[in-house]
Amino acid sequence: MKKLLLLFHTLKYLRWPQFYFRLYRKIHKPAVTEVFSGTLAPRSKEWVNCPLYNEKLTTDFLATFLSHSKELQLPADWNDESHSKLWVYNLHYFEDLIADNAQEKQAFHLDFLNKWIEQNPVGKGNGWEPYPISLRIPNVLKAWQGGLPLTPKHFENLHAQASYLSNDLEKHLLGNHYFVNLKALLFAGVIFENDCWLKIAIKELLKEIPEQTLEDGANFELTPMYHALILVDMLDMYNLCQSYQEKVPKELVNLLVTYIPKMLSFMDLMTHSDGGVSFFNDSVDGIAPQKERIIYYAKQLGFSFEPMSLESPQAIDSRASGYMVAVHSGNKLLFDAANVGPDYIPGHAHADTLSFEFSIGSERVFVNSGTSQYGLGEKRLTERKTVSHNTVEVDEKDSTQVWSGFRVAKRARVLNRNSSLISDNLIIEAAHNGFKKIFNGPIHHRKMTLTSNSLQVVDSLEGTFSKAVARFYIHPEINAEIRESILTLNGRHFMLCCDVSALQVALVDSTWHPGFGLTKKNKCLEVLFTTPLNEIEFKWTAK
Numbered sequence: 237m238k239k240l241l242l243l244f245h246t247l248k249y250l251r252w253p254q255f256y257f258r259l260y261r262k263i264h265k266p267a268v269t270e271v272f273s274g275t276l277a278p279r280s281k282e283w284v285n286c287p288l289y290n291e292k293l294t295t296d297f298l299a300t301f302l303s304h305s306k307e308l309q310l311p312a313d314w315n316d317e318s319h320s321k322l323w324v325y326n327l328h329y330f331e332d333l334i335a336d337n338a339q340e341k342q343a344f345h346l347d348f349l350n351k352w353i354e355q356n357p358v359g360k361g362n363g364w365e366p367y368p369i370s371l372r373i374p375n376v377l378k379a380w381q382g383g384l385p386l387t388p389k390h391f392e393n394l395h396a397q398a399s400y401l402s403n404d405l406e407k408h409l410l411g412n413h414y415f416v417n418l419k420a421l422l423f424a425g426v427i428f429e430n431d432c433w434l435k436i437a438i439k440e441l442l443k444e445i446p447e448q449t450l451e452d453g454a455n456f457e458l459t460p461m462y463h464a465l466i467l468v469d470m471l472d473m474y475n476l477c478q479s480y481q482e483k484v485p486k487e488l489v490n491l492l493v494t495y496i497p498k499m500l501s502f503m504d505l506m507t508h509s510d511g512g513v514s515f516f517n518d519s520v521d522g523i524a525p526q527k528e529r530i531i532y533y534a535k536q537l538g539f540s541f542e543p544m545s546l547e548s549p550q551a552i553d554s555r556a557s558g559y560m561v562a563v564h565s566g567n568k569l570l571f572d573a574a575n576v577g578p579d580y581i582p583g584h585a586h587a588d589t590l591s592f593e594f595s596i597g598s599e600r601v602f603v604n605s606g607t608s609q610y611g612l613g614e615k616r617l618t619e620r621k622t623v624s625h626n627t628v629e630v631d632e633k634d635s636t637q638v639w640s641g642f643r644v645a646k647r648a649r650v651l652n653r654n655s656s657l658i659s660d661n662l663i664i665e666a667a668h669n670g671f672k673k674i675f676n677g678p679i680h681h682r683k684m685t686l687t688s689n690s691l692q693v694v695d696s697l698e699g700t701f702s703k704a705v706a707r708f709y710i711h712p713e714i715n716a717e718i719r720e721s722i723l724t725l726n727g728r729h730f731m732l733c734c735d736v737s738a739l740q741v742a743l744v745d746s747t748w749h750p751g752f753g754l755t756k757k758n759k760c761l762e763v764l765f766t767t768p769l770n771e772i773e774f775k776w777t778a779k
Contacts, residue, residue: 242637245645249579257408266404268358270430272395274388277427280479285382286533288468288525293332295344301326303522303753311355315362322610322752328352328368333379342384349376349386353393358400366404369397370416374423374472381479391428398424402433411581412455412462415444419469426476426483438488441473445491453498454557456578458585459517460506464524467499471533478537500534500541503527505554505561506570508595509546514570515593515604515750516559518584522751551655551662560655562662565688568595572627573666576636576647583642587634589650589668590682591625594691596776599727600711602626603758606749612641619749623707628695628770630677630704635670646674662686677701678768692773697765704765706772709746712758718743723761725774732776739772740764 293299297308301323306313308327317324330352332338333345356363363369373394380386401420406413418437425434448456448466455463474492477484504527506514511528512521524530531541546563553560558574571592576585586604594602605624609616620638622629629635637645648670655664663685671677678699685692695706710716715726721737746760763770 242639242645245637246639246643249582251410251580254408254410254580261404261408264403266359266400268396268399269403270395270399272392272428275429276391277429277480277483279381282479283381284475284478284533284536285378286529286536287334287336287338288529288533289331289335291332291335291337292326293348295341299327303751310351314352314356317362320609320611321362324362325365325368328363329371330375330379331371333375333384334382338379339383345379345384346386346390349390353389358396364397364400366401366406366417367413369401369404370413370420373397373401373420377423377427378472394424395428398428398430398433402436405436409581409583411448411457411578411583412466414440415448415466416469418444419473422473422484423476426480429483434483438485441488442491445470445495449495449499450556451498452554452556453495453500453502454506454554454559455499457517457581458557458559458574458577459519460503460513460515461519461524462584463499463506464503464513464527464530467496467503467530468525468533470496470499471530471537474537496534496539497541500531500539501544502554502557503530504541504543505552506559508570508593508600509566509568509598510595510600512600512750515606516570516572516574516588516591517586518607518610520606520608520749520751520754522754549657549660549662551657551664553653553655553664555653558650560653560664560666562655562664562684562686564662564686566597567686567688569662569664569684569686569691570594571664571666571684573650573653573664575650576644582644582647585636585638585644585647586620586625587622587636587638587648587670588625588627589635589648589670590666590680591627592684592693593626596727596730596732599714599729601714601725601727601732603709603711603748605709605747606751606754608749608752608755610641610752616641624709626708628680628682628697628704628706628765630671630680630697630701631675632703633671633675633677635668635674635680637674646670648673651679660687671701672699678704689777690773690775692771695765695770697768701765704770706763706765706770708761708763708772709748710759710761712748712756716743716759716761725776727779729779730776731779732774734772734774736763736772739770740766 421433422437560571562569622634636647648668653666665683667681678697683694723734725732748758
């Protein structure tokens with residue numbers, strides 16, 4: 237019965253088309269339904285070629301994805317999921333074609349493409365799943381625009397991939413998967429002058445771009461990592477539209493021009509001073525291109541960008557997404573006061589409501605635990621749970637019911653929020669009902685006050701509970717210890733102290749996961765609630 241209720245509270249949020257297309261995919265098998273006629277748009281002189289990645293595949297066939305390197309043994313490795321399915325997916329993306337030294341490796345890349353064509357027959361294996369196809373088609377065509385001398389055989393195969401994809405769109409998932417499906421069809425429709433693919437892509441993108449991009453510029457899945465990935469997709473589509481202006485309607489271009497600047501600003505808002513993304517929901521470094529590369533690409537396409545100032549005190553309540561940010565004297569506090577979203581595709585959500593991350597200068601201090609893997613398994617589930625984030629866990633329960641690899645049942649809702657600047661104090665606060673809604677527990681309210689040299693965190697629980705713990709995960713490069721009831725965090729350029737004499741605390745061993753496949757040892761400060769109100773204040777001085 238418990239599992240049935242969990243399933244009910246998961247499925248009730250889905251849209252009816254998701255049920256229909258899930259059933260449809262079980263009955264309908266995709267196929268290549270168009271024959272390549274040889275028609276091809278010429279390479280555009282207007283295309284802006286901009287490498288986005290570090291090298292991922294050497295000419296010695298050493299592939300490095302998700303922090304794991306392997307000397308490829310083809311054809312077996314095209315579908316060897318012994319490390320992970322996601323690693324195999326990355327092998328099929330062909331991102332090395334748009335990496336730093338791609339121009340020097342054109343002969344190798346052509347050979348690698350030939351191997352893929354010969355060793356991956358239509359419809360067989362991971363490479364023909366819709367998501368890898370959707371990333372590979374634009375990557376290969378972008379490489380061609382940048383000078384890769386593709387042959388008729390390559391174009392014929394790309395055409396077949398696009399035809400297959402057009403019959404296998406991920407309408408049962410929607411979200412970022414469907415978005416990249418449409419991007420791939422847009423590229424294929426323009427280059428192969430296929431009106432059918434082009435009409436599908438344009439019609440659906442005109443709906444999906446406004447739906448998937450919130451008013452503050454955030455991607456609606458609310459993970460900083462996927463936001464950066466979708467921003468690159470938007471820039472790629474704008475690049476394509478500018479290169480083939482006669483083939484795309486101005487309505488699509490206008491949408492891209494409207495939303496890209498907002499997305500750039502939101503990316504800047506949600507990154508740390510070191511340039512890396514914040515780890516809310518499924519978000520880590522090393523997957524999306526680096527922030528500096530994305531900004532450079534945008535500027536090459538004519539977009540202007542002005543980074544936010546971290547010196548002047550300011551509190552930003554980005555209400556559309558739910559995130560709140562406070563900056564003061566070069567320090568940055570990021571606060572998750574967002575609901576799980578969107579309701580019908582919450583697969584990348586964590587039970588991290590009212591968690592936060594904090595940097596002093598360019599050094600991360602308090603960090604969420606991150607994401608080391610996808611798929612099923614206890615480790616994946618633990619990394620999604622409340623216990624792995626800088627927030628409060630009540631009675632060893634999650635604020636949102638995350639389960640399996642990408643499932644969410646009952647979920648917390650943010651009840652109220654506030655941000656203010658009083659004298660020199662920045663205050664951001666919010667509350668959520670997750671524990672009450674799911675377990676008839678308390679309402680959690682968190683108030684944080686940031687000054688030039690202090691951060692105060694006040695948590696209150698309104699309602700009944702037996703045990704509650706606030707956790708503060710510390711970056712592994714910060715030396716942490718407790719002596720004589722004083723917590724000391726020793727950074728490169730600061731010394732932080734906190735009097736914990738009035739608190740029941742423990743400094744425990746933990747792990748931090750800054751990228752897929754990465755695990756680093758760190759410390760976590762656990763503060764046990766002895767009353768419904770828990771208050772802790774951190775103060776620091778520069779070295």
